[in-house]
Amino acid sequence: MKLFTFVTSPYARKVRIAMDYKGIAYEPVERCYSLDRKPDLRDASIRAEVPVLVLDDGRRIADSTIICEYLEQTHPRPPLYPRQAFERARMRSLEDLCDRSFDAVSYGYFIAMLRADAPEAPAMKAAAKAEYEALFGVLERELSDRDFFCGEISLADIAAVCHVPTARAMNIDPNQFRKLQAWMKRMRAIPAVAADLKRMRVAMAKMHDIASELVGPDGRIHWRDTRLEWPVRHGFIDFIAREFKAGKMMFPPDAA
Numbered sequence: 001m002k003l004f005t006f007v008t009s010p011y012a013r014k015v016r017i018a019m020d021y022k023g024i025a026y027e028p029v030e031r032c033y034s035l036d037r038k039p040d041l042r043d044a045s046i047r048a049e050v051p052v053l054v055l056d057d058g059r060r061i062a063d064s065t066i067i068c069e070y071l072e073q074t075h076p077r078p079p080l081y082p083r084q085a086f087e088r089a090r091m092r093s094l095e096d097l098c099d100r101s102f103d104a105v106s107y108g109y110f111i112a113m114l115r116a117d118a119p120e121a122p123a124m125k126a127a128a129k130a131e132y133e134a135l136f137g138v139l140e141r142e143l144s145d146r147d148f149f150c151g152e153i154s155l156a157d158i159a160a161v162c163h164v165p166t167a168r169a170m171n172i173d174p175n176q177f178r179k180l181q182a183w184m185k186r187m188r189a190i191p192a193v194a195a196d197l198k199r200m201r202v203a204m205a206k207m208h209d210i211a212s213e214l215v216g217p218d219g220r221i222h223w224r225d226t227r228l229e230w231p232v233r234h235g236f237i238d239f240i241a242r243e244f245k246a247g248k249m250m251f252p253p254d255a256a
Helices: 010-022 039-044 064-074 085-114 121-143 155-161 164-170 178-188 191-206 210-214 225-233 237-245
Strands: 002-005 027-030 052-054 060-062
Touching: 002 010, 002 039, 010 064, 010 085, 010 155, 010 191, 039 052, 060 064, 064 085, 085 121, 085 155, 085 164, 085 210, 085 225, 121 164, 121 178, 155 164, 155 178, 155 191, 164 178, 178 191, 225 237
Parallel strands: 002 027
Antiparallel strands: 002 052, 052 060
């Protein structure tokens, strides 16, 4: 199998950790269409977004949640989905919280860093930091006294570990969330997670600046769904309007 992935994408990281945890062999192909415009990813996915799993017979599966569900069905051991129906539903809710809310908030923060000269930038960063801390509170309550979110390790833990370490980059003290800190220590002991965090450290060390991570060769930034909803919801509509009118926004390619 071949996996289109990108080292800093939380969605691609989630799938790669799951595959490593399950011991599934694959060939990683590093791609980010918004940055490199390479056509093979565009050909593999209508939205030209990672991750995309290409099966040995050439069939393709896109979207991290759909890929992980496929992997659980085809490689059920070791399991990443709880057996009990309610816990499985709860796992999906936590995964969705990470995929949608955590991702959108952190994206807003780093866009504000990129556009530091924008009049809204300080307020955007403050709003993102406050909301990220609130989301940490949700995870702290959901974890409660469990070792992992659903008792045993599940996809909820893998989705969360792709976002929790971002706290330090947003100047949030993670030590105020003691249960999450203890959980993070347990997660780091898992070889698949340790390998992912190592890849992230290497990537961060090579990153020149935030622009190299967000801005494509034509000067545009990749926006979509909840990442666009976040600044609008917080009232930063003028910021979005200026970006759009200046031609600095791109959206996932579609079938057209």
